[in-house]
Amino acid sequence: MRFPRTSGVLLHPTSLPGPLGSGDFGPAAYHFVDWLVAAGQKLWQILPLGSIGPGNSPYMSTSAFAGNPLFIDLQNLADHGWLEPAELNAHFPSDRVDYGAVIPFRMERLHKASQRFFASGGVNDEAFHEFRTKHSSWLNDYALFMALSQRDNRIEWSEWEPDIANRKPAALKAARQRYQEEVRFWEFVQWNFFRQWSALKTYANEQGIKIIGDIPIFIAYHSADVWAHQHLFYLDENLHPAVVAGVPPDFFSATGQLWGNPLYRWERHEQGDYAWWIERIRAVTQLTDIVRIDHFRGFAGYWEIAANEKTAINGRWLPGPKEKLFRAIKNSLGRLPIIAEDLGVITEDVIELRDHFELPGMRILQFAFAGDTSNHFLPHNYQHNTVVYTGTHDNDTTRGWFQSATDHERVFAQKYLKTDGKEIQWDLIHAASESVADMAIYPLQDILGLGTEARMNLPGKAEGYWEWRFQWQQVEDWQTQRLREISAVHGRNAIVPLPVPEYPADRPVP
Numbered sequence: 437m438r439f440p441r442t443s444g445v446l447l448h449p450t451s452l453p454g455p456l457g458s459g460d461f462g463p464a465a466y467h468f469v470d471w472l473v474a475a476g477q478k479l480w481q482i483l484p485l486g487s488i489g490p491g492n493s494p495y496m497s498t499s500a501f502a503g504n505p506l507f508i509d510l511q512n513l514a515d516h517g518w519l520e521p522a523e524l525n526a527h528f529p530s531d532r533v534d535y536g537a538v539i540p541f542r543m544e545r546l547h548k549a550s551q552r553f554f555a556s557g558g559v560n561d562e563a564f565h566e567f568r569t570k571h572s573s574w575l576n577d578y579a580l581f582m583a584l585s586q587r588d589n590r591i592e593w594s595e596w597e598p599d600i601a602n603r604k605p606a607a608l609k610a611a612r613q614r615y616q617e618e619v620r621f622w623e624f625v626q627w628n629f630f631r632q633w634s635a636l637k638t639y640a641n642e643q644g645i646k647i648i649g650d651i652p653i654f655i656a657y658h659s660a661d662v663w664a665h666q667h668l669f670y671l672d673e674n675l676h677p678a679v680v681a682g683v684p685p686d687f688f689s690a691t692g693q694l695w696g697n698p699l700y701r702w703e704r705h706e707q708g709d710y711a712w713w714i715e716r717i718r719a720v721t722q723l724t725d726i727v728r729i730d731h732f733r734g735f736a737g738y739w740e741i742a743a744n745e746k747t748a749i750n751g752r753w754l755p756g757p758k759e760k761l762f763r764a765i766k767n768s769l770g771r772l773p774i775i776a777e778d779l780g781v782i783t784e785d786v787i788e789l790r791d792h793f794e795l796p797g798m799r800i801l802q803f804a805f806a807g808d809t810s811n812h813f814l815p816h817n818y819q820h821n822t823v824v825y826t827g828t829h830d831n832d833t834t835r836g837w838f839q840s841a842t843d844h845e846r847v848f849a850q851k852y853l854k855t856d857g858k859e860i861q862w863d864l865i866h867a868a869s870e871s872v873a874d875m876a877i878y879p880l881q882d883i884l885g886l887g888t889e890a891r892m893n894l895p896g897k898a899e900g901y902w903e904w905r906f907q908w909q910q911v912e913d914w915q916t917q918r919l920r921e922i923s924a925v926h927g928r929n930a931i932v933p934l935p936v937p938e939y940p941a942d943r944p945v946p
Contacts, residue, residue, distance in 0.1 A: 437773055437794050438821055439726070443869060443876040443928040444479020444648070445472060445883065446829065448494070448892070449507055450533055451905050457528030457538035459905060461632040462509035469640045471911065476920030476929040480640060481648035481877050483829060485633070485723065489656050491898040492535050495730065496656040496697075498582065500716050501574040503629035506538065510545050512632060518549035532903040550624040559620065567627045573715065574660070575626060580611060581660035583618035593663045594675035601675060603664070633723065641725070648775070648877075649724030651716070653731040654681045654697035662698055665712060668705055669698040672743075679740045682748035683731075683780055687803075689896040692739075692748025699740060702757045710757075710764040717765055721772060732776035732795075735761060736786040758785070762793050775823055775875075796874060799824045801864045802837045805848040814852070815871040824873040826864040826882050829892040833881040834861040836888030861885050862918070869926045876928065883919055884910050 452459025452468060459465070472480055487504045489496025494504070513519045523545055528534060558564060568575060584596060599607035612619060637647055655661050657677055662669055672678045677698040684692045705713060720727050729735075736758055741751040765772065776790045778797040790797055799822055804813035811817070818824065826834050838846065838860040846857065853863045861882040868876040881890040884906065893901045923929045 437771060437796070439773070439796065439823075439874045440478075441874055441927055442478040442646075443878070443923045444477045444481055444645075445475075446481040446825070446877050446879045447906075448483040448829070449485075450902070451880070451892075453530070453905065453907050455528075456510060456524065456526055457541065458506050458533045458535075460507050460509045461636050462511055464908075465636050466639055467908075469636075469643055469645055471916065472645050473643050474920070475883075475916045476923045478644060478646060478929060479648055479726075479875065479877065480645055481728070482650065482724075484650045484652055488535070488902070492533075492902040493893075494650075494902070495652045497652075498585070498656060498659045499574070499578045500655055500659070500661050501571070501719050502578050502626055502660070503633065505546060505625050505629065506542055507633070508542075508546065508625070508628050509632055510542065510549075513545070513549040513628065516549075516553075518552045519545055523548065530907055531905055533905060535903070546625055546628075547621060549628075550621045553624060554620060558624070563631070564624070564627050567630060568623055571626070571630075574719075575623060577664040578626070578660040579619045579622040580608065580615070581663055582622045583615040584611060585658075586618060592658045601663075603666075637723070637725075646725035647723075648726040648728055649720050650728045650730060651720050653729065653734045654695065654699075657696070657698050661712075668701055668708075668712060670701055671698065677743045680743050680745075681734075681738065682741050682751065683739050684748060684751060686780055689748075691896075692751075693896055694741060694745065694748040699738065702761075706757065706760060710761055713761060714765055714768045717772065718769055721769070726773040726775060728775040728777055730777050731780070732778050732790065732797075733780055733782060733786045736789045737783070758789055759792060762789070766793070794821065796821045796823050798822070798828075799873065800827060800831065801825065801868055802827045802831050802834065805841070805845040805852065815867055815873075818871050818873050820872050820874055822873040823875040823877060824868045824871055825877045825879075826861065826868055827879055829879070830895050831879075832888055832891050833879065833886050834864050835882075835885060836891060839887070859885075865919070866922055869922050869928060878919075880906060883915055885915075886910075 447468065449459045449461065449465060452464045454460055454462055454464045469480070484494040484497060485503050485507065486494060486497030486499060487502065488494050489498070510519060510524055514521060514524060526541060528538060581593070584600065594601055597607065600611055640647060666675065670678045679699050680695065681697040681699055682692055682694045686692065717727070735756040737753045738756050739748065739751045740754050741748055774795050776795040776797050778786060778790055779800065799813050799818060801813065801824065804811055827837065831837065832840065838849070838857060849860070850857050853867060855863045865878050865882060868878065890904050891901070892904055920929070
């Protein structure tokens with residue numbers, strides 16, 4: 437699918453400013469949309485909106501459908517009378533998310549808000565009731581799963597009471613009644629997530645900004661989806677994963693990446709006409725305007741690793757569903773705006789699958805200078821139906837990359853880009869913008885000229901990442917103007933005489 441010639445910025449909502457420890461769907465998110473408009477951008481790319489998993493990664497969520505409670509704007513709940521102003525007083529780091537402190541703080545406030553909502557008759561609230569009905573296909577299992585998980589967060593669902601782990605109807609009915617209050621809490625949380633995100637997305641769309649979402653190919657083992665759809669995954673007689681997902685040794689790791697997600701029984705998905713996948717894609721496309729599918733190559737062929745392996749070195753390639761899955765999605769949902777994350781070990785069958793459905797692939801400029809002029813990450817080798825990035829959430833910032841690059845990479849980049857490297861981040865932004873790629877995306881860290889300290893993630897490292905946040909005082913007028921002009925002269929926007937908004941150090945007002 438061809439996209440208009442546009443550009444945008446990669447920034448996950450957790451990285452937004454705000455007084456309560458983590459970016460959320462509050463005023464700073466609306467102000468960021470205003471900044472995108474002022475900077476002449478048309479796209480806002482985010483990471484998965486689901487809850488975080490081990491290592492604070494948004495790619496290991498407890499649900500393929502539910503949203504991250506941390507994104508809920510608590511001030512909005514106070515505006516509804518469900519929280520007291522004094523309950524929002526807190527002191528957190530402004531440059532990073534301290535998950536160990538933020539999660540209990542925010543979850544405690546959500547519990548208080550839920551109690552007050554239901555104490556005032558919220559169970560009969562029409563909007564809440566409509567939400568529960570509309571999303572019942574996944575919400576019922578998710579809310580019960582989370583309620584059961586709260587009993588003892590140290591064990592996985594396979595260690596629950598056997599009748600509940602095996603989803604015996606009588607046991608599920610009794611558990612739903614027993615934990616009714618906890619179930620309602622999680623329904624309340626998701627209702628607030630969806631209504632707040634819907635309002636933010638509507639605002640962005642009204643300003644001409646489209647949202648690029650992200651869908652991980654795999655699901656966390658301890659998730660409502662695996663528990664509710666056990667037959668769709670490779671599980672052993674004890675309901676544990678028999679084989680798990682990952683990738684063999686690559687650019688990021690000499691021992692590969694052992695993700696640990698359970699693998700799909702693709703033949704059973706096919707027998708069910710890929711219904712679960714269709715509903716998953718439908719749900720994400722309702723939340724976003726464009727969808728990036730992570731690890732697209734896994735649909736052509738995936739790396740299977742025995743569950744008892746300690747690294748991803750020992751594994752084997754097996755065929756994925758290939759065109760059968762995407763044909764079923766297309767037949768059910770129509771032609772969708774999908775970006776294929778085609779990085780890693782890319783074989784001819786991956787390219788054929790991507791091109792058969794006319795999906796744009798990805799090009800990363802930081803990967804462009806390690807080889808010679810045939811490197812397909814170099815702009816002169818692009819095709820139009822492509823999305824180019826200076827780097828992604830898995831890369832170092834461009835400044836950090838250049839400082840740690842090999843001599844060959846630095847010399848090649850300087851010659852190719854005709855630069856001395858002092859503003860390498862702007863050199864890569866300029867190269868991406870002027871390329872023939874239909875879409876160009878820049879992490880906010882590169883626009884701000886930040887170094888390795890602002891890196892979002894380092895694949896293979898379980899701790900210390902996904903924490904970076906920016907502050908409005910880091911955003912300077914000249915950066916906004918320069919980005920707008922670069923995008924305009926390369927035909928990615930029209931020069932619009934918009935004033936550059938101010939960036940208050942405290943909570944911004946859109």
